[in-house]
Amino acid sequence: xxxxxxxxxxxxxxxxxxxxxxxxxxxxxxxxxxxxxxxxxxxxxxxxxxxxxxxxxxxxxxxxxxxxxxxxxxxxxxxxxxxxxxxxxxxxxxxxxxxxxxxxxxxxxxxxxxxxxxxxxxxxxxxxxxxxxxxxxxxxxxxxxxxxxxxxxxxxxxxxxxxxxxxxxxxxxxxxxxxxxxxxxxxxxxxxxxxxxxxxxxxxxxxxxxxxxxxxxxxxxxxxxxxxxxxxxxxxxxxxxxxxxxxxxxxxxxxxxxxxxxxxxxxxxxxxxxxxxxxxxxxxxxxxxxxxxxxxxxxxxxxxxxxxxxxxxxxxxxxxxxxxxxxxxxxxxxxxxxxxxxxxxxxxxxxxxxxxxxxxxxxxxxxxxxxxxxxxxxxxxxxxxxxxxxxxxxxxxxxxxxxxxxxxxxxxxxxxxxxxxxxxxxxxxxxxxxxxxxxxxxxxxxxxxxxxxxxxxxxxxxxxxxxxxxxxxxxxxxxxxxxxxxxxxxxxxxxxxxxxxxxxxxxxxxxxxxxxxxxxxxxxxxxxxxxxxxxxxxxxxxxxxxxxxxxxxxxxxxxxxxxxxxxxxxxxxxx
DNA sequence: GCCGTTTTCGGCCCGACTGTTTTCAGTCG
Numbered sequence: 017x018x019x020x021x022x023x024x025x026x027x028x029x030x031x032x033x034x035x036x037x038x039x040x041x042x043x044x045x046x047x048x049x050x051x052x053x054x055x056x057x058x059x060x061x062x063x064x065x066x067x068x069x070x071x072x073x074x075x076x077x078x079x080x081x082x083x084x085x086x087x088x089x090x091x092x093x094x095x096x097x098x099x100x101x102x103x104x105x106x107x108x109x110x111x112x113x114x115x116x117x118x119x120x121x122x123x124x125x126x127x128x129x130x131x132x133x134x135x136x137x138x139x140x141x142x143x144x145x146x147x148x149x150x151x152x153x154x155x156x157x158x159x160x161x162x163x164x165x166x167x168x169x170x171x172x173x174x175x176x177x178x179x180x181x182x183x184x185x186x187x188x189x190x191x192x193x194x195x196x197x198x199x200x201x202x203x204x205x206x207x208x209x210x211x212x213x214x215x216x217x218x219x220x221x222x223x224x225x226x227x228x229x230x231x232x233x234x235x236x237x238x239x240x241x242x243x244x245x246x247x248x249x250x251x252x253x254x255x256x257x258x259x260x261x262x263x264x265x266x267x268x269x270x271x272x273x274x275x276x277x278x279x280x281x282x283x284x285x286x287x288x289x290x291x292x293x294x295x296x297x298x299x300x301x302x303x304x305x306x307x308x309x310x311x312x313x314x315x316x317x318x319x320x321x322x323x324x325x326x327x328x329x330x331x332x333x334x335x336x337x338x339x340x341x342x343x344x345x346x347x348x349x350x351x352x353x354x355x356x357x358x359x360x361x362x363x364x365x366x367x368x369x370x371x372x373x374x375x376x377x378x379x380x381x382x383x384x385x386x387x388x389x390x391x392x393x394x395x396x397x398x399x400x401x402x403x404x405x406x407x408x409x410x411x412x413x414x415x416x417x418x419x420x421x422x423x424x425x426x427x428x429x430x431x432x433x434x435x436x437x438x439x440x441x442x443x444x445x446x447x448x449x450x451x452x453x454x455x456x457x458x459x460x461x462x463x464x465x466x467x468x469x470x471x472x473x474x475x476x477x478x479x480x481x482x483x484x485x486x487x488x489x490x491x492x493x494x495x496x497x498x499x500x501x502x503x504x505x506x507x508x509x510x511x512x513x514x515x516x517x518x519x520x521x522x523x524x525x526x527x528x529x530x531x532x533x534x535x536x537x538x539x540x541x542x543x544x545x546x547x548x549x550x551x552x553x554x555x556x557x558x559x560x561x562x563x564x565x566x567x568x569x570x571x572x573x574x575x576x577x578x579x580x581x582x583x584x585x586x587x588x589x590x591x
Numbered sequence: 592g593c594c595g596t597t598t599t600c601g602g603c604c605c606g607a608c609t610g611t612t613t614t615c616a617g618t619c620g
Binding site for chain 2 (some may be wrong): 018039040041042043044045046048049073074075076077079080107112114115116117118119148149150151153157202213215233241243244245246247258260273274277278281282283284286288289290294295296297298512555
């Protein structure tokens with residue numbers, strides 16, 4: 017799968033073309049190609065082989081040829097030409113606040129600056145303030161921005177950090193009597209697994225005190241911009257928070273605008289234009305009379321351009337607008353569809369709550385069943401269980417099942433996929449369990465072929481029904497394994513094994529793009545599990561469901577939406 | 592460079608904020 021690298025080349029084409037001051041629409045066209053390929057649910061090289069490249073939205077003849085050239089030779093003539101004129105490193109400069117293509121080009125042309133280091137030097141020497149389009153203030157902002165650039169670039173944070181942070185900001189702001197309504201928008205509302213900034217929308221007829229309160233919140237490190245309608249701050253954790261204040265009558269248009277994604281909004285606005293309408297954050301307007309058609313609800317915004325309401329998780333310009341036009345939007349799986357959490361760790365291994373406490377929490381969450389999947393023997397650091405100890409666990413579960421009926425607890429295990437692909441127990445021993453999950457917990461740095469074959473071998477053990485956290489990364493902390501996911505998906509399909517969407521905010525693994533691919537290409541079953549080690553963490557299910565919705569999964573795709581009976585059937589009808 | 596239920600040419604989302612300007616360009620989302 018070479019989608020990422022091909023997309024990267026088109027980002028470079030876009031960036032350098034912009035610096036070379038080519039037609040801005042050409043730049044946008046390259047960007048569109050990059051994004052479409054990045055989000056493509058199938059390998060671009062497969063489309064290339066079948067001469068289907070131009071079936072990708074935004075890919076015409078010229079781009080198709082560039083893709084082919086890259087796939088065949090590893091280079092693109094056009095890109096090489098651009099690189100001769102403009103160093104690739106200039107694209108780094110654009111990451112500095114206040115620097116876009118225009119100013120980056122001026123820096124290069126006048127002072128020969130082509131790296132962050134030489135930029136810093138020039139700024140300290142006061143050489144930048146006198147350039148056209150610059151000034152003292154911008155020079156100062158650049159220097160300050162350079163200080164933050166490391167932490168700010170710490171890239172994206174998990175939604176598991178961003179959403180609670182956003183919720184706490186909302187709680188604090190709510191104290192203001194000027195606020196009629198407040199909503200978290202942006203990529204958090206779209207449930208993206210990683211977040212760059214927090215967007216909050218406020219309805220108020222009196223914006224000034226709202227802005228006052230916002231910029232003086234405890235968590236504010238510095239104020240980036242401060243206006244009547246819009247302000248931005250940088251939090252102590254180096255997360256940017258944007259606040260937009262609008263009037264009540266614009267709410268629907270504003271939440272649509274502020275939820276994004278940018279690419280989705282562009283699609284929507286283009287569609288509106290074709291109908292002689294204009295969409296902005298204040299409403300939908302007739303282009304001729306400039307009269308507002310509608311603005312109050314998000315549904316009405318979509319309706320006015322002939323579309324059904326599109327769930328925020330789908331708004332990425334990954335084909336959702338096209339199928340919405342055709343009236344073929346899927347009914348996405350919902351949190352309330354989840355009937356059980358089937359990846360849980362109790363006190364028996366490294367959890368901090370008893371099975372009974374977890375069962376109570378599950379009942380509280382509205383589930384009909386859970387599977388306790390404590391770590392198995394080989395994971396010593398997590399107090400992995402021997403078969404004998406699992407037998408003790410089985411006894412306790414049976415006792416609890418009499419107490420909690422009709423709610424049901426199943427005995428599972430999270431097996432370790434060992435370095436040769438075997439698991440902790442013999443086939444006879446595995447028969448003890450109602451269901452086995454299996455995941456890699458060691459030897460994560462093995463080479464691609466080896467690690468892929470390990471998982472494939474583990475799937476051959478009878479009783480293994482789920483592969484946990486298949487990609488193996490930890491958000492912001494550890495890379496994914498080198499893994500041939502397609503081989504894993506193919507084998508999972510053959511053996512009717514479900515692939516996990518791990519809902520723990522540290523993981524969120526599979527991610528949405530791969531999950532969608534697994535559904536589109538292999539029609540796999542999925543399991544959304546919290547991997548909770550506490551009753552608190554059982555609430556993380558919302559993040560996993562978010563990923564599932566972003567992958568366009570429906571209720572039927574997710575095995576833990578099944579009724580108890582159907583779930584038992586899936587795991588083999590035992591007990 | 593892409594695209595077409597008005598178009599194979601002439602369009603291509605839209606607005607807020609800031610700083611450098613003296614009416615607007617650049618950046619950002």
